[in-house]
Each structure stands twice: as C-alpha cells, then as structure tokens.
Amino acid sequence: MAHRNLLYLLSLKELRTRYKKSILGWAWSLFNPLSQMLIFTVIFIYVFKASAPIGDPSGLKNFPLYFMSGLLPFNFFSITVGVSIGAVQGGAGLIKKVQFPHEHLVFSVVVAQFITLMIELTMLAVAMFIGGNNILPWLPLLFVVLIFLALFSSGVALMLSAANVFYHDINYLWGILSQILFYATPIIYNPATINLRALVLIANYGPTGSFITAIHNIVYDLRVPGTGRLLELAVIGIATFFFGLWVFNRLSPHFAEEM
Amino acid sequence: MAAAALTVDHLTKTFRLHSEKNNSLKMLIAGKKRNRYEEFTALRDVTFDVKEGEVFGVIGENGSGKSTLLKCMAGILQPNAGSVHVSKRMSALLELGAGFHPELSGRDNVFLNAAILGMARREIAGRFDEIVEFSGLESFIDSPVKTYSTGMYVRLAFAVAINVDPQLLIIDEILAVGDVTFQQKCLEKFVDFRNEGRTIVLVTHAMNSVKDMCDRAIWLTHGVVTGEGDPAELVEAYTEMMLGDRNRNEDGSVRRGSGEIQIERVELFVGASETPVKRFRTSDSIRLRLHYRAEKSVPKPVFGFAIEHLGGATVTAPCTRDVGLLPASVSGEGYVEIAMDNVAMLPGTYDLHTSITDFNRQHEYDNLHLALRFDVMTGKPYETGGLVTMRPTWTIQS
Numbered sequence: 001m002a003h004r005n006l007l008y009l010l011s012l013k014e015l016r017t018r019y020k021k022s023i024l025g026w027a028w029s030l031f032n033p034l035s036q037m038l039i040f041t042v043i044f045i046y047v048f049k050a051s052a053p054i055g056d057p058s059g060l061k062n063f064p065l066y067f068m069s070g071l072l073p074f075n076f077f078s079i080t081v082g083v084s085i086g087a088v089q090g091g092a093g094l095i096k097k098v099q100f101p102h103e104h105l106v107f108s109v110v111v112a113q114f115i116t117l118m119i120e121l122t123m124l125a126v127a128m129f130i131g132g133n134n135i136l137p138w139l140p141l142l143f144v145v146l147i148f149l150a151l152f153s154s155g156v157a158l159m160l161s162a163a164n165v166f167y168h169d170i171n172y173l174w175g176i177l178s179q180i181l182f183y184a185t186p187i188i189y190n191p192a193t194i195n196l197r198a199l200v201l202i203a204n205y206g207p208t209g210s211f212i213t214a215i216h217n218i219v220y221d222l223r224v225p226g227t228g229r230l231l232e233l234a235v236i237g238i239a240t241f242f243f244g245l246w247v248f249n250r251l252s253p254h255f256a257e258e259m
Numbered sequence: 260m261a262a263a264a265l266t267v268d269h270l271t272k273t274f275r276l277h278s279e280k281n282n283s284l285k286m287l288i289a290g291k292k293r294n295r296y297e298e299f300t301a302l303r304d305v306t307f308d309v310k311e312g313e314v315f316g317v318i319g320e321n322g323s324g325k326s327t328l329l330k331c332m333a334g335i336l337q338p339n340a341g342s343v344h345v346s347k348r349m350s351a352l353l354e355l356g357a358g359f360h361p362e363l364s365g366r367d368n369v370f371l372n373a374a375i376l377g378m379a380r381r382e383i384a385g386r387f388d389e390i391v392e393f394s395g396l397e398s399f400i401d402s403p404v405k406t407y408s409t410g411m412y413v414r415l416a417f418a419v420a421i422n423v424d425p426q427l428l429i430i431d432e433i434l435a436v437g438d439v440t441f442q443q444k445c446l447e448k449f450v451d452f453r454n455e456g457r458t459i460v461l462v463t464h465a466m467n468s469v470k471d472m473c474d475r476a477i478w479l480t481h482g483v484v485t486g487e488g489d490p491a492e493l494v495e496a497y498t499e500m501m502l503g504d505r506n507r508n509e510d511g512s513v514r515r516g517s518g519e520i521q522i523e524r525v526e527l528f529v530g531a532s533e534t535p536v537k538r539f540r541t542s543d544s545i546r547l548r549l550h551y552r553a554e555k556s557v558p559k560p561v562f563g564f565a566i567e568h569l570g571g572a573t574v575t576a577p578c579t580r581d582v583g584l585l586p587a588s589v590s591g592e593g594y595v596e597i598a599m600d601n602v603a604m605l606p607g608t609y610d611l612h613t614s615i616t617d618f619n620r621q622h623e624y625d626n627l628h629l630a631l632r633f634d635v636m637t638g639k640p641y642e643t644g645g646l647v648t649m650r651p652t653w654t655i656q657s
C-alpha cells in the first residue's frame with residue numbers, strides 16, 4: 001500500500017490526540033463503559049428485577065459480564081462510525097490543501113478504535129476469568145468475528161462519513177440511529193425473555209444483533225456460534241466493507257469543493 | 260525543445276452556487292429544490308503547458324481562477340471537462356500553507372505532511388533537521404501548530420514542500436506573508452530549483468517577482484486565458500488593465516494618486532542642452548526634470564524617480580527623502596531636477612516612473628507610471644550583457 005506510512009501516522013494521531021488535555025487521559029475510555037455497566041446493572045437487577053441469562057454450556061449467570069461483552073463490541077462499532085464522520089469533516093484542512101487517499105481518515109479511526117477494543121477486551125477476559133469463564137481458548141475465534149465486525153464498521157463508516165460531507169444531517173442522524181440500534185441489539189436484555197416479535201427478530205438477525213449474539217455465544221456461553229451465523233457475519237462484513245469503499249471512492253473526489 | 264512537465268488541456272471547471280449551503284436532507288427529500296443552483300464557471304477551456312525546468316507564472320485579478328487552476332493541477336478539484344497531466348513528482352503549496360492538523364505539534368505535522376506527499380518514514384527522519392532549519396522554527400517545533408503565526412505556518416509548510424524532493428513545485432501566494440529574510444530564502448530556493456532543472460508554477464500578486472523570476476506566464480481573466488508568453492509584457496498589460504483606462508494618458512503613461520499636487524511632465528536632457536531628448540549613450544551625463552503643479556500648499560512632499568529596464572529590473576530608484584531634501588511645503592508650479600553624471604547604464608530600452616508622495620511614502624499625491632520611455636545607445640564602455648557597467652579594469656595573468 002502506497003500510503004502505509006500515512007495510515008500509521010494518522011492512526012497514531014487518532015490515539016494520541018483523543019485524550020489530550022485531560023488529566024486521566026486514557027482511563028476515560030474505560031470509565032465510560034464501566035459507568036454504563038453500573039447504571040444498567042442497578043436498573044435491571046434492582047429496579048426491573050430482571051435476571052441475567054444463563055450461559056449455555058458455561059453456566060455463567062452474571063449480568064455485568066453479559067452486559068460488558070455486548071457493550072464493548074457495540075461501542076466499537078458506534079464510536080468508529082461517529083468518530084469517522086467527524087474525522088472526514090474535520091479533515092477539511094487536509095482535504096482542501098493536499099491530495100491523498102481520503103479513506104485513510106476513516107481507516108485510521110478504525111485502527112485506533114480496534115486497538116482500544118483490544119485493550120478493553122483484555123480487561124473483560126480477566127473479569128470473565130474471575131467470574132468463572134476461561135475464554136483464552138476462544139480468543140482466535142473471537143478475533144475472527146471481530147475482524148468481520150471491523151470490516152462491517154469500516155463499511156458503514158465510509159458510507160456515512162462520505163455522505164455527511166454533502167448532508168451534515170448524517171452526523172445528527174447517526175446520534176439518534178446509534179441509540180436506537182443500541183436498544184435493538186441484545187446488550188441489556190436477553191432476546192429469549194422478550195415477547196415483542198419484531199424486536200426479537202431484529203435483535204437476533206439484524207446486523208449488529210448478529211455480531212453481538214455471536215460474541216455472546218463465544219465469550220459468555222463458551223460455544224461456537226452456528227456455521228450459518230459465522231457465514232452470515234463474513235458476508236455482512238465483507239459486502240458492507242466493499243460497498244462502503246465503493247460509495248466513498250465515488251464521492252471523495254468531490255469532497256474538496258463541498259467543504 | 261524541453262519536454263512538458265505539465266500539460267493542461269481544455270480544462271473547464273464549474274462550481275455549483277447554492278443560494279446558501281443547503282447541506283441538509285430536507286433539500287434532498289424536497290428533491291427539486293436542490294437542483295435550483297446556478298453554475299459558475301471558474302475556468303473555461305484553459306490550455307497551456309509548462310516545460311521542464313521552467314518557472315511559470317500565473318497572474319490575474321482576485322477571483323480570476325488562479326487558485327482553482329492550481330487545485331485542479333494538484334488533483335484536489337476534479338475538472339468538469341479537459342484534463343491535467345503531470346509527468347513528475349509534484350509538491351503543491353496551496354493558498355497559504357499546507358494541510359496541517361492544528362492540534363498536532365510542528366514535528367508531527369512535518370511527518371504527517373511528508374507522508375501525505377509520499378515519503379517513507381526513514382526518508383523523512385533523514386531530512387527532518389534540514390526542514391526545521393530551513394523553516395527557522397527550532398524552538399517552536401514541539402508546540403501545536405495552532406499556536407503558530409500565519410508566517411510561521413507558511414514557513415513550515417514551505418520547508419516541507421521543497422524538501423520532499425519534488426520535480427514540480429506548485430505555489431500559490433506564499434511570498435506575501437513571509438518576512439524579508441524568509442522571502443529571500445524562498446527566492447534563493449527558487450533559483451536553486453531552476454538551476455537544477457526543476458519546474459515551478461507560481462501564483463502571485465507580486466508583479467516584480469513575476470517579471471524577475473518567471474520564464475513564461477499566463478494571465479487569467481474570469482477563468483479565461485487572456486494572455487500567454489513573456490512575463491514582462493504580460494505584467495505590463497495586466498498592470499495597465501488593473502489601473503484602468505480612465506487614468507491612461509494619450510502618451511501611454513498611467514496616472515494615479517490623490518492629486519493635490521500633480522506631475523505636469525517629465526523631461527530628459529543630455530549634457531548642458533535645454534532640448535528634451537529620448538535617448539543618450541552610456542557614460543553621458545543626463546538630467547531628469549519633473550514639472551509639478553500644486554493647487555494648494557502640500558507639506559513635505561517627496562519626489563521619486565524609478566528607472567526600470569524593459570525586462571522588469573529596476574536599475575535605480577532615488578527619491579528626495581533619501582538625500583534629506585525636504586522642503587517644508589510646496590505650492591504653485593515648479594520643477595525638480597535630478598542630474599546624473601557619467602551614467603553607467605548599458606544599451607537597452609528603459610522606462611521612467613515618477614511619483615510624489617507624503618513624507619512617509621504611504622500616501623500618493625500623484626504617480627505617473629511610464630512617464631517617459633527612453634533608449635540608451637551604445638557608448639563607452641560597451642558590454643554585451645547586464646544592465647549597467649562597473650567600468651571594469653581587466654588583467655590576465657599567464
């Protein structure tokens with residue numbers, strides 16, 4: 001790749017400037033999911049008296065762990081898309097002055113967020129171990145699923161960040177859409193306990209639902225998701241990525257004059 | 260005939276002008292509304308090429324499409340029709356500064372920018388010191404560039420752009436913001452570049468730089484090429500157009516200024532003769548006489564002459580303030596005379612520009628551009644090149 005060096009530097013910039021001028025710095029990237037976990041745990045267990053699903057075959061029954069194993073990958077997806085939209089919009093200074101492959105603005109966000117996710121998942125793995133699940137042997141499979149998730153996230157990010165250059169509504173729309181998706185994805189609930197058919201369908205078979213369900217299978221239940229499921233994720237990931245890249249490359253030559 | 264480093268072929272670029280930026284979905288959903296825009300043609304059927312090793316100027320008034328042209332060359336804007344072909348490694352500095360990330364330090368931006376321009380990390384590291392030294396920003400290199408002044412920003416951008424070893428350098432208005440030292444450095448660098456056979460395309464409003472440095476130029480008016488060729492001639496035509504026909508006299512001179520005191524006419528005499536002439540020889544003694552008339556009393560006027568070679572170089576530009584000749588005020592009619600003995604100018608055609616300004620040389624009472632055109636004929640000594648002779652004495656030791 002001709003601009004490998006550029007991707008490296010942009011990713012580094014993405015990682016370094018994020019928590020600049022903050023005292024706690026990187027710790028913030030952990031506080032956010034932790035505080036969400038606390039809030040939802042209290043609300044669901046103590047207010048709604050909901051109970052955590054039981055891992056099959058792991059037998060694990062722990063709401064915070066269930067919640068975190070869905071939240072971290074979902075956050076990776078939604079933050080990657082949101083930050084990418086901002087990165088392309090905020091890249092105006094570069095885009096208007098120099099010619100370079102604009103998609104690297106998005107890829108650098110994906111790389112930086114993926115590294116962040118890896119760190120978070122390492123912590124989760126430790127927590128899982130303490131809770132009784134040894135996910136070490138499952139990591140290669142998890143990694144494959146996460147690669148598909150990264151491809152899927154890149155595709156959506158490429159599409160929306162390019163469209164946002166022309167219609168800034170995309171940025172605001174994504175704020176709402178990602179919230180809706182959060183509730184349409186099995187993170188704070190177990191689809192098996194819900195009797196709203198439409199939601200169960202979306203949660204089980206929607207793109208984000210499929211990814212999170214597969215990840216739950218691997219790290220919470222400790223079993224291999226069905227071959228059909230894995231195949232679905234591969235197709236969704238690869239197809240979304242290439243479609244997103246195609247849309248982005250169609251639009252990016254016109255970025256400079258729209259900005 | 261040198262090969263073309265850059266070819267611009269029937270280039271047309273239009274912009275859509277929306278009444279206001281309608282980057283909203285409402286407009287997309289409302290459908291038709293988005294189509295209600297006006298097309299604005301910023302460049303129309305522009306064709307020219309730049310040869311290898313040439314310094315090529317682009318001139319034109321504000322909004323004539325110079326920056327748009329350069330952006331099309333750099334591949335930042337997509338032409339609607341026609342094409343641009345660049346055969347060499349190119350580095351472009353567009354409209355005051357390269358793309359920098361404001362939050363990053365100068366150091367990080369140098370690496371980022373050089374990476375964008377296609378350099379490998381090791382290559383950049385090898386040149387980093389040179390870049391910083393050229394920019395003269397050693398003590399600021401680790402501060403975020405958002406704290407830089409406009410000039411500092413441009414210095415760093417320029418330092419990167421020329422150190423990535425480009426064969427074609429595209430520059431939009433950079434000399435305007437640098438200080439004298441930096442402008443000097445840039446000019447020296449341009450000369451080096453030219454001597455190394457590299458190509459430079461330059462947009463600037465500094466007409467003297469165009470005349471001094473460029474081998475060829477084009478003149479854009481409202482996106483159309485109105486002239487191409489010899490920079491000195493183009494600059495003259497352009498300056499004349501900009502200053503307006505209104506101020507143009509029948510003898511071809513151009514006048515501007517507030518007019519409290521006016522230059523009536525300018526005469527050239529040779530020796531002690533009182534007959535005005537238009538030519539003399541090298542080593543003649545001459546006098547230039549500027550007749551003025553002031554409607555009212557003008558305090559501390561400064562009279563200035565400038566002799567410019569047709570090629571654009573200013574040979575000499577004395578003014579009365581330089582020698583402390585400062586009348587408290589002048590009114591009515593009179594003349595100012597400047598005598599020059601044993602004139603060292605070599606054969607050629609020269610223009611005389613004259614002006615009367617206030618003491619600070621800020622306010623122009625009157626400025627008569629091209630007040631007089633005269634020829635210097637072959638005299639003694641004679642030299643084949645250059646504008647003036649230093650009356651040298653030669654020795655050859657063998």
Ligand SMILES: Nc1ncnc2c1ncn2[C@@H]1O[C@H](COP(=O)(O)OP(=O)(O)OP(=O)(O)O)[C@@H](O)[C@H]1O
Nearest residue numbers: 257274275301319320321322323324325326327328
């Ligand atoms: N992105 C854009 N959208 C719409 N119009 C534009 C855009 N960029 C430039 N223009 C228009 O194109 C014309 C040419 O602009 P350009 O910047 O090329 O002028 P210029 O010759 O560089 O002027 P200056 O001497 O002031 O730098 C101007 O009328 C400008 O309004």
Ligand SMILES: [Mg+2]
Nearest residue numbers: 325326354431
């Ligand atoms: Mg311009």
